[in-house]
Amino acid sequence: MFSLLCGLMSVCALGRGQLATNGQLDDGKRYICRAIPLSGDPTCPVTLLPELNAGGQEEELRNTVMQLRETILQQKEMISKQIGTINELTTKLSLCASTTDDRKYDKGSSWGKEKQNTMGDDRLENLEQQHLRANVSGAPFPTELRDLLQRRLGELEKQLLKKVSNLEEEKSMLSNATAEYRLKTESTLSALVDRISELEKGGGDFKSPEQFKLSLPQRTNYLYGRVTKTLPEMYAFTLCMWIKSSASPGIGTPFSYGVPGQANEIVLIEWGNNPIELLINDKVAQLPLEVRDGKWHHICITWTTRDGQWEAYQDGGKLGSGDNLAAWHPIKPGGVIILGQEQDVVGGRFDAGQAFVGELSQVNIWDRVLKPVEIQSMANCSSYIPGNVISWLASNVEVFGRGAFKRPMETCQERLPKA
Ligand SMILES: *[C@@H]1O[C@H](CO)[C@@H](O)[C@H](O)[C@H]1NC(C)=O
Ligand SMILES: *[C@@H]1O[C@H](CO)[C@@H](O)[C@H](O)[C@H]1NC(C)=O
Ligand SMILES: *[C@@H]1O[C@H](CO)[C@@H](O)[C@H](O)[C@H]1NC(C)=O
Numbered sequence: 001m002f003s004l005l006c007g008l009m010s011v012c013a014l015g016r017g018q019l020a021t022n023g024q025l026d027d028g029k030r031y032i033c034r035a036i037p038l039s040g041d042p043t044c045p046v047t048l049l050p051e052l053n054a055g056g057q058e059e060e061l062r063n064t065v066m067q068l069r070e071t072i073l074q075q076k077e078m079i080s081k082q083i084g085t086i087n088e089l090t091t092k093l094s095l096c097a098s099t100t101d102d103r104k105y106d107k108g109s110s111w112g113k114e115k116q117n118t119m120g121d122d123r124l125e126n127l128e129q130q131h132l133r134a135n136v137s138g139a140p141f142p143t144e145l146r147d148l149l150q151r152r153l154g155e156l157e158k159q160l161l162k163k164v165s166n167l168e169e170e171k172s173m174l175s176n177a178t179a180e181y182r183l184k185t186e187s188t189l190s191a192l193v194d195r196i197s198e199l200e201k202g203g204g205d206f207k208s209p210e211q212f213k214l215s216l217p218q219r220t221n222y223l224y225g226r227v228t229k230t231l232p233e234m235y236a237f238t239l240c241m242w243i244k245s246s247a248s249p250g251i252g253t254p255f256s257y258g259v260p261g262q263a264n265e266i267v268l269i270e271w272g273n274n275p276i277e278l279l280i281n282d283k284v285a286q287l288p289l290e291v292r293d294g295k296w297h298h299i300c301i302t303w304t305t306r307d308g309q310w311e312a313y314q315d316g317g318k319l320g321s322g323d324n325l326a327a328w329h330p331i332k333p334g335g336v337i338i339l340g341q342e343q344d345v346v347g348g349r350f351d352a353g354q355a356f357v358g359e360l361s362q363v364n365i366w367d368r369v370l371k372p373v374e375i376q377s378m379a380n381c382s383s384y385i386p387g388n389v390i391s392w393l394a395s396n397v398e399v400f401g402r403g404a405f406k407r408p409m410e411t412c413q414e415r416l417p418k419a
Helices: 002-015 054-102 109-133 143-201 372-379
Strands: 212-216 224-227 236-244 252-259 262-270 277-280 283-286 297-304 309-314 317-322 336-339 358-366 397-400 405-408
Touching: 054 143, 212 224, 236 252, 236 262, 236 372, 252 358, 277 297, 297 372, 309 372, 317 372, 397 405
Parallel strands: none
Antiparallel strands: 212 358, 212 405, 224 336, 224 397, 236 297, 236 358, 252 262, 252 336, 262 277, 277 283, 297 309, 309 317
16 A cells, blocks of 8 residues: 555655646646556656546546535425425415404304314414424425315315305395395386376476476376475465367366365366356355467456455456455465366376366466566566466476376467457
């Protein structure tokens, strides 16, 4: 052994010509050291060896070591990634579990399950810590942890499915309620559409809001107009309207105002062969008016609580007056005005025999007695005064019954009686 080493060193010393110990110059040549047995002839020319040999093996080994190191590093990296994933999953799982705990509609039976899950969580943490400790040594991903995770995921999936089915049930209940509501809404809507088309048939766009008439062509108990406004308490009033009818024997009831407790608070009626009557608080006055000729007529009735005085006008002329009609009675407020029907109860119980047949327009009410000149100027078309308590506006008059319409009105001149 010793001799081998010595020989080795000697060859090396020989080969390294650049060493200045013996004063030799560097001749620029390179030599390769090689161990030779002591028994060998050291003077024999050194045979050139192929480059690969001892050095090549060393290189190979080094490469292998490098590769191994790299593999280890990669594995470590993978493990740390897996740990990151595990941590993330655990956080998500615990989040899921806590939201599941919060469910209000959770049955008692599932609380046991939750406890199991918490226990599972503890085990999961233990395993995780074990794995962390094993990190340095590069231990493989434990299959136990994987199984646990899979089980946990399975449980969560089941809970999710239950939640989804609960939600589906709620949705079905809701959609049933919605369907019912939608049916109701649809029927209301279709009624509204009917009303609108009726209004459109009747000519919705009038030249001006008061230039329309209410047309009640048949004697029924269901065609009528209703004024959307009510009357205040009144101690005097004037009621005017344009009226056209050819009904016989009587024109029926163009106007009625009923209040709770008194369906005949104010009524204008012509029934049978009787003259037109004015009822106030169910007291009656017969009016000297004649409108049954199928032509337009302008009529006005004035009344005051003082002595129950009344006046009746037709086409601008005062045709009659009287007193003691519901004297000192105040007109009660808050009732319902119906055009074309006589009310037996407020707003209803109509009688076809008392229904008005014909056309009505510009039904206006004032809470005072109009002067004769005011009435005359309206009747001769030189002025139009809207009522101060009830004003004839399309928006103030609702039409009821198939066949009853609001229609555009003839001009005032066209309504005037031809001389
Ligand atoms: C696990 O090993 C990786 C790679 O060496 C390291 O980055 C990580 O911090 C280690 N994790 C733990 C929890 O020790
Ligand atoms: C909703 O309606 C459907 C069919 O109309 C019915 O089968 C279902 O039981 C109803 N759901 C509820 C919660 O009422
Ligand atoms: C209409 O009546 C008013 C009031 O009586 C009168 O002043 C006016 O001259 C009348 N107009 C016509 C065109 O008759």
